[in-house]
Amino acid sequence: MSGARIDTAILMAYVDGEVDIETARDIERSLANDAEARARVAQLRHSAQLARAAFADALYEPVPEAMKAAILNAPDKVVAFSPRAGGGATGRYGVLRRWALPMAAAFAGIVIGLGFGHLDDVFEVPPLTAAGMSPQRAAWLDQVVNFHKVYTGIYEGQERALVDISGDEPPKLESWFGERLKRDLKVPDLTALDHALQGGRLLVVGGRPAAQIVYVSHEGKPLALSILPQPGRDRQPTFERRNGTNVLHWRTADYSYALIGTAERELMFRIADQVAPTLSGT
Amino acid sequence: MPSKDQSVGRGDDPSFRQQVVALLPKLRRFARGLTGNAADADDLVQTACLKAIERAHQWTDGTRLDSWMYRIVHNQWLDDLRARKVRAVDAEADPDSLIADDGVARTEANITLDAVRKAMLKLPGEQRAVLALVCIEGLAYKDAADALGVPIGTVMSRLARARQALGRATGLSRAEGESGNVVKLV
Numbered sequence: 001m002s003g004a005r006i007d008t009a010i011l012m013a014y015v016d017g018e019v020d021i022e023t024a025r026d027i028e029r030s031l032a033n034d035a036e037a038r039a040r041v042a043q044l045r046h047s048a049q050l051a052r053a054a055f056a057d058a059l060y061e062p063v064p065e066a067m068k069a070a071i072l073n074a075p076d077k078v079v080a081f082s083p084r085a086g087g088g089a090t091g092r093y094g095v096l097r098r099w100a101l102p103m104a105a106a107f108a109g110i111v112i113g114l115g116f117g118h119l120d121d122v123f124e125v126p127p128l129t130a131a132g133m134s135p136q137r138a139a140w141l142d143q144v145v146n147f148h149k150v151y152t153g154i155y156e157g158q159e160r161a162l163v164d165i166s167g168d169e170p171p172k173l174e175s176w177f178g179e180r181l182k183r184d185l186k187v188p189d190l191t192a193l194d195h196a197l198q199g200g201r202l203l204v205v206g207g208r209p210a211a212q213i214v215y216v217s218h219e220g221k222p223l224a225l226s227i228l229p230q231p232g233r234d235r236q237p238t239f240e241r242r243n244g245t246n247v248l249h250w251r252t253a254d255y256s257y258a259l260i261g262t263a264e265r266e267l268m269f270r271i272a273d274q275v276a277p278t279l280s281g282t
Numbered sequence: 283m284p285s286k287d288q289s290v291g292r293g294d295d296p297s298f299r300q301q302v303v304a305l306l307p308k309l310r311r312f313a314r315g316l317t318g319n320a321a322d323a324d325d326l327v328q329t330a331c332l333k334a335i336e337r338a339h340q341w342t343d344g345t346r347l348d349s350w351m352y353r354i355v356h357n358q359w360l361d362d363l364r365a366r367k368v369r370a371v372d373a374e375a376d377p378d379s380l381i382a383d384d385g386v387a388r389t390e391a392n393i394t395l396d397a398v399r400k401a402m403l404k405l406p407g408e409q410r411a412v413l414a415l416v417c418i419e420g421l422a423y424k425d426a427a428d429a430l431g432v433p434i435g436t437v438m439s440r441l442a443r444a445r446q447a448l449g450r451a452t453g454l455s456r457a458e459g460e461s462g463n464v465v466k467l468v
Binding site for chain 2: 008009012013016018043044046047048050051052053054055058059060061063064067068070071072074239264265266268269270
């Protein structure tokens, strides 16, 4: 396939996690020798990040009580309703901004005032790996993904063996990891998303301690939430497949996070939406 | 399909309404992506939710309520646009023709999230809907196709055009010829 151009639709499906593992491997082999295609992969990822960042705040604004009441109390037949009547001094319903705002603001802040020629710096495009990201970021993701795969491969079906520290008492887990990561850590509760906390294990990534909090779905599928102190610019959640595993990663307030497992892309985003405010302490 | 006994009165079912209320944050975000402003988005979501309650018997047990709700919101949005006599659907149009000169000119510096929102609003409606469902809401192509009532191939072509246009409008990508050789990766 030397000299031929990889179709953008195929690259887009790859970026969005829509291709099977064999196709993904074929694409990654092609990307390794195709800088132009790697740039398109980076652009496709950035377009998704931008769109998501642009509307991130909306998810965390409180739902107007009038709207909830109208839905809960409406008769079976549609009745007239005017949400516009509920305006307030801070907007129609007032706005409570949580983690999404600082993240969105930070994202906006890094792009304002920078010229087109600096975009590569802004988004850390070059140098790129086959998957289209900086080697440093790829390295930490590869490590935590491989840790997860090794553990789940060895201890398949033995969820409790996946962890060093039990999740039976979350405060102890939080204290233990908090000391090692030198931060306050609130372990997210994912029971509403069908994932039970199993516990955590301590990893060493690039000479630094990293936490991997492990959950198991009601189907017995492990999901790891990796946390690594890693100063740098905030990054919106990005989904990709690495080494045959689904990964959703982001960075905020000098910590990198990655969800790793077999959960589908949409569920990963839903989980990220839920855990991000908990992890950022907002 | 639900039986008659199951379907009748589902709109009165408090749990059904609670499930709809639980979806409101995501529906509002989706609607914000479609309409471009909070006020119109909330009007749209409100109307769609009330319609969903009225038509609750049409929802099939065991299927995804969120996809069904996205579909109702999207259809309501199209209805609203038609009512306002605004051209809503032009999925096959050249994205460049729908991006204002000032957006294309992009002073190389003013790439803000506001610019992204504005660029998104300049997309044809069907591209905007796909972009919102896949890139913002995180739906898989199949689920987005179900929500919009179109084939997966249509989702992909609209999504590719939308991303290309968004990239150009915000300066993230340069114009590129899409007629290059296609590599079949099997």
